[in-house]
Amino acid sequence: MIELLQASFSSANAFASGLLLFVLIYWVIVIVGLLDISSLDIDLDADADGIASIAWLNSALAFFNLGRLPLMFFLSFFALPFWALSVGVNHTLGTQDSWLGVLLLFPIGFVCLFLAKLLTWPFVKLFTVMETEEAPKMNVIGQLCTILLPANEDQVGQASVKTKGSPLLLNVKTTQGHLAKKGETALVIDYLPENQLYLIEPFESL
Structure with missing residues (x-):
């Protein structure tokens, strides 16, 4: 256990561990009722005139289900495999305390984006249905x-x-x-x- 903690907060794994810790703290705050699940959500809609320079970014985010799901919900499915792969890969290669280990975060993060897309895909329809069901609430x-x-x-x-x-x-x-x-x-x-x-x-x- 101590070795895992030391590996988790080594220089190469500190970012991944910090991200996972942030997600865990966020969900604790949501559970106790101080925040809503969509409190840190993002809006992928362009303004009335359209912003061509960020259109590609919006398309990329939508591809990974962001905009269809709350940001922190997606980030939860990204942070856990990101941390696990970061710790595992750097431990295997012995790069947890080197700049190479830090650089490995980029390809690991790229892979985890696709993992998070795959893991969150079953929930896209669920959140779509929930949003549809919320529409009649306007009569309240x-x-x-x-x-x-x-x-x-x-x-x-x-x-x-x-x-x-x-x-x-x-x-x-x-x-x-x-x-x-x-x-x-x-x-x-x-x-x-x-x-x-x-x-x-x-x-x-x-």
């Missing part, structure tokens, strides 16, 4: 919701709206100057498609 505007996770104008929280079936879970922010605490009732007043979340106001303040 004007309805009351119950706050599950606190929200303000900067912090994304979560709220539920009662339906005939299972409650709808919404990612929410408040209007400027308002704070929605857990357990409070709020009114859904708008939908922000660019952020895929709903704007609410505490019901008592209306």
Whole structure:
């Protein structure tokens, strides 16, 4: 175990280990409810005029399922094989403390991009279906919701709206100057498609 830790944080493997550690910390924060899974997501859409200079980059990212999946979801499937191959290859070649080991990160990373694409492919359809199912939520505007996770104008929280079936879970922010605490009732007043979340106001303040 000690040898594995030493190898993981050798000069050649430090970046891969740091990336894996970052992903693990991120998921812990998501689990405790301080962040949403799409908090660090990226937008692959060009602006209204189009930006030809980055079109190729958008196409490349889309090829690896980025844009179809949350960034951190993809990065999770990239970081683990990246770390495992980095440690394994450098240990086998004895390059964990050399510049050659650092340079090997580039071909290893390239290979892991394709591995992550392959590993995440089954989830693309799942996330597509989830996004499609979220479309009918637009009719919740004007309805009351119950706050599950606190929200303000900067912090994304979560709220539920009662339906005939299972409650709808919404990612929410408040209007400027308002704070929605857990357990409070709020009114859904708008939908922000660019952020895929709903704007609410505490019901008592209306």
